[in-house]
Amino acid sequence: MVKRLMLTLMLSIILIPLVGCQISSKVRRPDPDTLYVGCVQTAFPSAYMPWLSREGIAPTIAGMLYDSLFIYDEDSGNYLPSIGKEWYYVDENGEPIVTEDGSIDYARLESIYGDPKHQYLAVKVILHDTITWSDGEPLTAEDVYYSFDVATNNTLSNHAGALAWTSDLRHSYTNGVLTRRGIFTYDHGALQQGYRIAEEDRDRVVYMHVNKVLGSVTPLFTSVLILPEHVWKPVVSLESQLNSTSPNEEILYRYSHPVGSGLWVLDTEESGSQQIILHRRQDYHRTQADGSPLSGIDTIKYVLYQEINVAIYALLKGHIDVLDNSVSSNYLRLFENEEQIFVSDAPGQFTQTLVFNLNPVSSEQNPMRNLLQNKDFRKAMALAINQDELIKNVLDGAGLRASAGLMSAALEDFYNPAADSLPTDYGVRI
Template structure:
């Protein structure tokens, strides 16, 4: 990711920054692709960037390079039995409204997963109870102790204040806009418009004392941009400080010192997650493992890495694990079950599974002879994914699979995906990211 020169003026990206002092304001972009939908941390797929992290916090953080949990709201967490886990909270943490954070807030927050429509309802198929033993101790009791999944939950699940959320209906808890968010985090919501959210630092944040940390920016402005291309101009003009966008030609921009990379050498965008092709397995022929194997073999990953990204990124492992976790790869299993780009192998797999081109148009039909045509959707403006999708479609064509690309608005695509209304999408969510 790059950093702009951050010099001069009081306006931010797009020249609409208002009167925020430039030397105390951090302008970011690259994660919000449309008007912020809500500030509800339980809607972790479409809340405004910063809702979880800047405002609502989690019990632990995760260091992906070290593979370790770091205590955050929690002072410690320990398995006290085969199926019991105790969390000890730090003393002196307060919500932004001055109320103290207690173990009851944590137990309540995890208990929201009991609501059937909750996004983390499945947690309660193996968690039996979450209760406050005292003001700073929460005891979790499990029907089945899933240690790795539990670690993910510890740094992924935000804690919300029971004294505010407990008065809300289930519908409001799960889907409410929550536009006056009250969290334990270092920032509060100052203002919002269609293209940006402004967060303001809390001078009474608990971490200043407990962690000896004071966030440098008084204000953080997260800017929604419609396209990666727009960002290059904003970085060049010093209107942005941090960008998480794919920047076409990033290597030359870094060499000319127009942007600064966190990393000293290529690949400048160290993998923080894995992008993968998601087939809707409720639809034919994606419910067929043989078809999925053929589709995987048709994807020219090297072409995406070199042609689309200019080698800014690394090719993904068939396991989906990030490069820093290669030590966990089962090399023998990958050799047996893994996949590489191989058009001949894809064609062979299709033929053996009964997918044939009966009408001579160059594309195979379904096993029942009906036309086979799939749509691959990625968000409009995500230029790297858009180009990668075209490479996927071209590779599929070489193997005899008909795929067309479409580029809807991101929020619209999120809704379609949630309903299962898609053939193929690309995704990189819900991973242990930097």
């Protein structure tokens, strides 16, 4: 049976100026040594397993408690050290493919891996050797192996996002059985693959096989937050998956008592649905160039507000230092005379669409919905939607038409003008 596709009509891309505010001059906080941050949402989460937390403030907190292998620097295009200290593309013997100045030797890389016999690019990652988890255990190559291994094994992770992050890693499972190994450590097949790792380096060297696309390392380096094997491996199973829909007591405890390698540690005793308290780790491995702590803040307290006006009032009265929320530009006038409050004014982009469900379940079908299966009727609706009027009257002019392919015309390599087949002149449409 051939399923019909749903037809999506683009109404507009909205470009509403959004603002974020910080630093009030009327400080009335109870603790001067703590940074108070206001957040507007329904409630704070109780789970901080990074692969589970994907709503509200949870991803932000997870990114502070856990680290990825590297941090991508958009300005330079380089991967900055995090858990990983350095990385290279390597040849079949594990030797770095670099020029004399240490940069990637793309010519040699092409000469080696351009051969069709090579189905992958080999990457070597060297970890910092001074990293510990927040419970004091050392972070090793086996933690990295476990994190990527479970991410590619959906029967244990139950996490579709993890499969997407690792789609370019040539490490595969089929129904819970490893069918192709693409991660190698001292204890997991490095020598058999021809990669010699010295005994003294066993805890800090990882090899990966990735698809033959130069950007394939990006999600592996920056999207996957590394998990402690000693915390998760004993409790994750086919019955109790990492992203469990019905977590048992052991899984729940680990969700609410995260053990990470990041700069911050969750105060589990004081944190709850109304506030989140983070303390800076004194033994964090990354520092400033002069050896001083990476952050000068010792404690961050996130305070929950369920209504934006209350949060703005708290900022103006000095009860919080930062309001970490996007708000409409209509609020800007409230801060015109507040010289000590910095307002980050930037456009925020989101897309408004109209979707036709052409295949409702039989119990939801009715004569009106049957009309949507008529192609001419759908065309008439598309022609009748006046995008310019919607932008003018609904968005107060703060919007733009969107391409039918959701692609900006400025992206010449990707934008397809043929996708925008409807006349732009509304009179011509009618």
